[in-house]
Amino acid sequence: MKITGSKLGFLGGGAMAEALIAGIVKQELLPCSQIAASDPNQARLSCLQKKYSVVVLKDNRELVNFSDIIILAVKPFVVDKILSEVKDIFKPGKLLISIAAGLKTAYLEELLDAPVPVVRVMPNTPALIGSGMSAVAAGKYADEIASEKTLAIFKAVGKAVMLAENLLDIVTGLSGSGPAYMYLILEALSDAGVRMGLPRDTATLLSAQTMIGAAGMLIETGEHAAVLKERVTTPGGTTAAGLFALEEAGVRTALMKAVEAATVRSRELSGR
Numbered sequence: 389m390k391i392t393g394s395k396l397g398f399l400g401g402g403a404m405a406e407a408l409i410a411g412i413v414k415q416e417l418l419p420c421s422q423i424a425a426s427d428p429n430q431a432r433l434s435c436l437q438k439k440y441s442v443v444v445l446k447d448n449r450e451l452v453n454f455s456d457i458i459i460l461a462v463k464p465f466v467v468d469k470i471l472s473e474v475k476d477i478f479k480p481g482k483l484l485i486s487i488a489a490g491l492k493t494a495y496l497e498e499l500l501d502a503p504v505p506v507v508r509v510m511p512n513t514p515a516l517i518g519s520g521m522s523a524v525a526a527g528k529y530a531d532e533i534a535s536e537k538t539l540a541i542f543k544a545v546g547k548a549v550m551l552a553e554n555l556l557d558i559v560t561g562l563s564g565s566g567p568a569y570m571y572l573i574l575e576a577l578s579d580a581g582v583r584m585g586l587p588r589d590t591a592t593l594l595s596a597q598t599m600i601g602a603a604g605m606l607i608e609t610g611e612h613a614a615v616l617k618e619r620v621t622t623p624g625g626t627t628a629a630g631l632f633a634l635e636e637a638g639v640r641t642a643l644m645k646a647v648e649a650a651t652v653r654s655r656e657l658s659g660r
């Protein structure tokens with residue numbers, strides 16, 4: 389699905405909006421003149437204008453008027469206020485894509501006056517370098533074209549899958565929040581290398597490239613992680629010793645608890 393003629397607007401120009409704008413501009417999905425962002429924070433607007441040459445607007449109503457496709461990229465707790473500000477100019481011809489964690493399409497549809505197509509997406513920040521992971525769920529007024537347009541945007545900045553909406557809180561807990569878990573692990577691995585005597589920059593490079601390589605192997609070979617792990621592990625060797633230390637520390641359980649806690653938090657946000 390091509391969205392070449394569409395104007396794309398971001399309500400909120402923070403971290404996630406910037407990751408998407410950077411990815412979209414880099415992939416040349418749309419020209420900069422067809423991308424806009426609104427934010428009360430002038431510093432954010434100046435930054436986006438300077439870095440990506442997109443249209444910047446102080447006023448959310450101007451943003452909605454400008455755009456055919458609007459990405460709601462503010463924190464969940466300001467969504468009510470913003471939609472009440474713009475709902476009278478939100479016509480069914482426009483498409484609303486929400487990336488707000490935990491907010492259901494039914495909840496957003498209720499906040500709008502008209503039967504506007506709403507699609508909910510959970511992206512993640514690596515969209516900035518074209519390596520994002522997004523899951524997409526359509527609301528009751530969103531037809532296949534709305535879903536296809538949304539997929540076109542998020543596939544331009546990484547991988548994107550359609551899912552049932554009741555799974556999106558789990559996606560939030562896994563891939564939405566996931567980059568932060570990976571950074572924590574990478575920071576710890578880098579510290580570990582330094583502790584053992586490696587220079588910091590070398591330790592960080594080794595850690596990050598190892599994570600990229602391992603993840604790439606998993607996707608490209610299609611093998612189960614356990615099979616790939618087995619190929620690294622020599623009986624009585626170094627890896628088995630390292631894996632034992634990880635198991636003893638409960639790393640598996642810790643990661644499962646992290647995803648569970650974040651999923652539960654996303655569900656709490658949708659219970660508003």
Ligand SMILES: NC(=O)C1=CN([C@@H]2O[C@H](COP(=O)(O)OP(=O)(O)OC[C@H]3O[C@@H](n4cnc5c(N)ncnc54)[C@H](O)[C@@H]3O)[C@@H](O)[C@H]2O)C=CC1
Pocket residue numbers: 399400401402403404405426427428429432448460461462463464466470487488489510511512513564565
């Ligand atoms: N950061 C992440 O990794 C991800 C974030 N999300 C979702 O994206 C949304 C935005 O998150 P972030 O970009 O991290 O937050 P952020 O705090 O970096 O950005 C939010 C932006 O909204 C602006 N804003 C506040 N009030 C506004 C208003 N009345 N009108 C227009 N803009 C307003 C703020 O000035 C700020 O620049 C959240 O709902 C979050 O759940 C989803 C996936 C990943």
Ligand SMILES: O=C(O)[C@@H]1CCC=N1
Pocket residue numbers: 489560564565
């Ligand atoms: O922490 C959050 O609530 C957002 C949603 C997923 C990533 N960041």
